[in-house]
Amino acid sequence: MSNILEDIKKTIIRRLPEEVQVAQVEFEGPEVVIYTKNPEIITEKGDLVRNIAKDMRKRIIIRSDKSVLLDPEKTIEKVREIVPEAAEITDISFDEVTCEVIIVSKKPGLVIGKFGVTSRAITKNTGWAPKILRTPPISSEIIERIRNVNRNNSKERKKILQTLGARIHQGTKHDSDWARLTSMGGFKEVGRSCMLLQTPNSRVMLDCGVNVAGSDDKSSFPYLNVPEFNLEDLDGIIISHAHLDHCGFVPFLYHYGYEGPIYCTTPTRDLMTLLQLDHIDIAHREGNPLPFTSKHVQKSLKHTITLDYEEVTDISPDIKLTFHDAGHIIGSAMSHMHIGDGDHNIVYTGDFKFEKSRLLGAATHKFPRVETLVMESTYGGKDDVQPSRNSAEKELMKTIYRTLKRGGKVLIPVFAVGRAQELMIVLEEYMTHGMIEEVPIYIDGMIWEATAIHTARPEYLSKDLRDQIFHAGRNPFMSEPFIKVRKPDQRDDIIDGKPAIILSTSGMLTGGNSVEYFKKLCDDEKNTLIFVGYQSEGSLGRRIQKGWKKIPLKEDGKTNVYYVKMEVKTLSGFSGHSNRRQLMEYVKRLTVKPEKIITCHGDQYKTVDLATSIHRSYKIETRTPLNLEATRIL
Amino acid sequence: MSNILEDIKKTIIRRLPEEVQVAQVEFEGPEVVIYTKNPEIITEKGDLVRNIAKDMRKRIIIRSDKSVLLDPEKTIEKVREIVPEAAEITDISFDEVTCEVIIVSKKPGLVIGKFGVTSRAITKNTGWAPKILRTPPISSEIIERIRNVNRNNSKERKKILQTLGARIHQGTKHDSDWARLTSMGGFKEVGRSCMLLQTPNSRVMLDCGVNVAGSDDKSSFPYLNVPEFNLEDLDGIIISHAHLDHCGFVPFLYHYGYEGPIYCTTPTRDLMTLLQLDHIDIAHREGNPLPFTSKHVQKSLKHTITLDYEEVTDISPDIKLTFHDAGHIIGSAMSHMHIGDGDHNIVYTGDFKFEKSRLLGAATHKFPRVETLVMESTYGGKDDVQPSRNSAEKELMKTIYRTLKRGGKVLIPVFAVGRAQELMIVLEEYMTHGMIEEVPIYIDGMIWEATAIHTARPEYLSKDLRDQIFHAGRNPFMSEPFIKVRKPDQRDDIIDGKPAIILSTSGMLTGGNSVEYFKKLCDDEKNTLIFVGYQSEGSLGRRIQKGWKKIPLKEDGKTNVYYVKMEVKTLSGFSGHSNRRQLMEYVKRLTVKPEKIITCHGDQYKTVDLATSIHRSYKIETRTPLNLEATRIL
Ligand SMILES: [Zn+2]
Ligand SMILES: [Zn+2]
Ligand SMILES: [Zn+2]
Ligand SMILES: [Zn+2]
Ligand SMILES: [Zn+2]
Known part of the structure; x- marks a missing residue:
């Protein structure tokens, strides 16, 4: 243990009442963690700890010492006993680094309880500090993967964080x-x-x-x-x-x-x-x-x-x-x-x-x-003046309206993160308000996974969206018109099918499924291609934007020519x-x-x-x- | 031996005629050195070597291999035999790193001989390449010291240069x-x-x-x-x-x-x-x-x-x-x-x-x-406009003339290197042309050593000075009025003596003998203090320049006050x-x-x-x- 940590430990023990029973003090990355054998203290001595933290100019966390933690199996039982069933717990797991029980639930508010009463009861009865997460409304492979990496490497991570803490506080x-x-x-x-x-x-x-x-x-x-x-x-x-x-x-x-x-x-x-x-x-x-x-x-x-x-x-x-x-x-x-x-x-x-x-x-x-x-x-x-957001949205709607009316399909090549979700919200809004015809909106490629991540972190979205999701209980990303494209042969059905809107990557037609859609939709003047993002010099998107009507593309060693008869529209008001x-x-x-x-x-x-x-x-x-x-x- | 050096050696051997008898090729700092067993080649194949160097884009030096070098004692004899006595050789030494015989002489031209004939004869007869130096007209401790460092560490230096060469040419x-x-x-x-x-x-x-x-x-x-x-x-x-x-x-x-x-x-x-x-x-x-x-x-x-x-x-x-x-x-x-x-x-x-x-x-x-x-x-x-050089010189002369005429002494505090030597040349010029009275010019402190170094490197001086030194055989630094102050008690004699000019360090009166002279000359209105260099804020020089008439100075724990009655003059046209x-x-x-x-x-x-x-x-x-x-x- 470094001298600095030793000094910090002494200060903490001196300033905390004996009943806290400090078992250990450790660095955990930027934070100082106090392990106590009296878990109730975690919730009771908040002010005292905050004051110590302020004086030491360090972030302090209090956790239960391992010796007072209930066995995980029994903890799961206890949690299910304490938390009302309406919370719809979907997963309970343990982080042994942080001594937290991670409770994933569809209604996290019910796990916390009024003024935190439920959450406190969990600590008191099990020793574990509850970390309460929202069940992602759309399941995300990436979030699962990250959770597994952290779960499977918690010892290594603890070491990493201790080393880091010593470095930061040296x-x-x-x-x-x-x-x-x-x-x-x-x-x-x-x-x-x-x-x-x-x-x-x-x-x-x-x-x-x-x-x-x-x-x-x-x-x-x-x-x-x-x-x-x-x-x-x-x-x-x-x-x-x-x-x-x-x-x-x-x-x-x-x-x-x-x-x-x-x-x-x-x-x-x-x-x-x-x-x-x-x-x-x-x-x-x-x-x-x-x-x-x-x-x-x-x-x-x-x-x-x-x-x-x-x-x-x-x-x-x-x-x-x-x-x-x-x-x-x-x-x-x-x-x-x-x-x-x-x-x-x-x-x-x-x-x-x-x-x-x-x-x-x-x-x-x-x-x-x-x-x-x-x-x-x-x-x-x-x-670099740009049309207002408002006029860009109007132009988007007019274009989609026109295309759908003539029985065409709308292809919007879009980057998976950011613009895609922004457009989804716009389209959903206009569709539910009847401003455009209700047609399927196909979400192809990585957009869906990126959207799942958005739905898992609603606290990072705009106040409007948060209000809809938390208070109105209505998640626009999960609206009915959105259909995830799951298999390649689904694409043929979409192309041969009824009017629809397709959001697909890549955003500059430099690869990915947007190019496949383009190839099959381009020679029908009923269809429309809408660019909402920057098309860089040399990309296929840029060439089409410039008005090329004959596009030679190399495929499997030979060159095929595609004729652009579809409507092409550029809307620049959606920039991030x-x-x-x-x-x-x-x-x-x-x-x-x-x-x-x-x-x-x-x-x-x-x-x-x-x-x-x-x-x-x-x-x-x-x-x-x-x-x-x-x-x-x- | 590094691969690069090996490659260079191969190229050199391939391109030189066999009679050169290349014994070794080495890096010596930035240069490539060829050691030959046929020393005559050094002077004969100049063009060929220059061409190889040009193609390889490296500097090449040719030296005799150790095996063909005459024993130093015998070499000294041979050199004295070959070089006419009028050359006044003052030292012969050997650099075993460079395989050079260093011949120091008062008339180096005679060691070189017409079109280099004498110098070539030395190589031919001894194997050693002559390095011909001028005997410094004023002996310099520093140059002696440097020469000794190099002489006593020639093996270490060889190693340093080889390592460096490998790095440069890697x-x-x-x-x-x-x-x-x-x-x-x-x-x-x-x-x-x-x-x-x-x-x-x-x-x-x-x-x-x-x-x-x-x-x-x-x-x-x-x-x-x-x-x-x-x-x-x-x-x-x-x-x-x-x-x-x-x-x-x-x-x-x-x-x-x-x-x-x-x-x-x-x-x-x-x-x-x-x-x-x-x-x-x-x-x-x-x-x-x-x-x-x-x-x-x-x-x-x-x-x-x-x-x-x-x-x-x-x-x-x-x-x-x-x-x-x-x-x-x-x-x-x-x-x-x-x-x-x-x-x-x-x-x-x-x-x-x-x-x-x-x-x-x-x-x-x-x-x-x-x-x-x-x-x-x-x-x-x-x-930052400055008076012209010309008007600064005129002003200097007028001030000195005036001071000497009224029986006063001129004190010029000056930095040891640069301005001091420039002033020496000016004073010497004006004095020999009778523009100012012929009085002793005392050179005190490090100025003399710095001047010695100047006289040892005349090739770095202005064309005018070089012409005087080499062709007219007249070194103005060694002119009669210049007197080196050798012992502290000499200063009292100077101060009590006849009108004179004193050049002394430091240039800003921040220490050194210039301050001692100042203390003893300041209260006589016949004397003059001339500043020719920048006086930085806080220095004694700056205070006097600003017109202070009462100068308190701490000496041995107590404060003595000096009254400035002498004339004070600032001349700013001499900047380097x-x-x-x-x-x-x-x-x-x-x-x-x-x-x-x-x-x-x-x-x-x-x-x-x-x-x-x-x-x-x-x-x-x-x-x-x-x-x-x-x-x-x-
Ligand atoms: Zn801030
Ligand atoms: Zn960026
Ligand atoms: Zn960005
Ligand atoms: Zn400088
Ligand atoms: Zn300088």
């Missing part, structure tokens, strides 16, 4: 009198977002993405060979959200021996796992395998620490991290890093939308302090990124004025354009670093 | 497709100049200075804790010139285990050693010892590789270095680094003077290619730095227009002001990085 060796940010990818470009925050005491990576449109490894992967980056020195990786341009290269770090933590929200962890595994599969199928495998995704899972929004966490001797909602996709976060003892505050926005959508709330603009803001500038160019006006508005509305703003995640021109405008309008110093540059922030 | 592991520069000191400030040039294959440090005016270690020493800096990765250190703000922290690197090379010119090596040893002494005496000792200066000497101006040298697998005259102090160099295979050219000016002085030529402005220019901006501010106009002119007159200019070595305001003006006037992208920032240059 104390600073130097004054935190400077800080800097090295651009490792995604600066003056979009894709492979990656940067390294450095202080005299810490090294933290922010995002580690891949550019899926990159032409070779060099342009696809971040500059991990930047001289200041060493795996051994890395205190942690913060992932802003699950898109591959922000997390796609993380498994590589574990492949190369990284043993430290990843910090992200729960939905980010889930979706990240989904997208990383899919990326590995696709790359493998295309004969261009990635330099890591699913084994490394699994290893990264064992090192993932999920944090909620607004939760302050020590992640290194001189950095505290707090996530805030970024409004971009579910679980997307702005990372607020507090350096040293009030020395500096840096906020990295990640991708963000400064406007409510149907799916999510708007990005946070309230921070107690921000000296440096690192912000995305995807649509930071002067000309802030448009130019929203980016400027965001800076203006920040509750504190930053000293410095660094722009990233945008083409060179847009990054510079946004920075120049911010400087002119708000008199804030701006910087537009290139990849491989290090910018001083403190 | 070939590149990655494409040299990026390069960047990390600011480690001396950016937006003056003092502790230090930067790190990085490519995918190399790490090279440019300068490693101390800020002698720093208030603590943190503000005095460069940021060696910048994360991208690792001693083991360092391919080499380039030192622009001998001032401590550019080389003062080098011994620390050797203290911490650095085993790699330093590249500098010969005068820089000599003066650097002098100043580093003096710095260690002063710091020790002041009770604030440096984190290294003279042992580490000695260690650094063993690793020093001197290069001449305009000599292209491989210093890493993808960097070639060429020094050019910077005109700032003797041996000061601009470093031109060529990265990769035509990928990028970066020039670091170091401190430079873009104007001829009496002592030195003007800085080079001719480069075949420069993409990035890193330039000093000491006087880069809009207001380019003034604002010269800095701008330099950029304009460069033979190639750089793509990017980085300004450094100047106060924040001046660095930015110069950059802004360059950008406006010449439409060149400029950058003004802070310490700890990394700037992409390729």
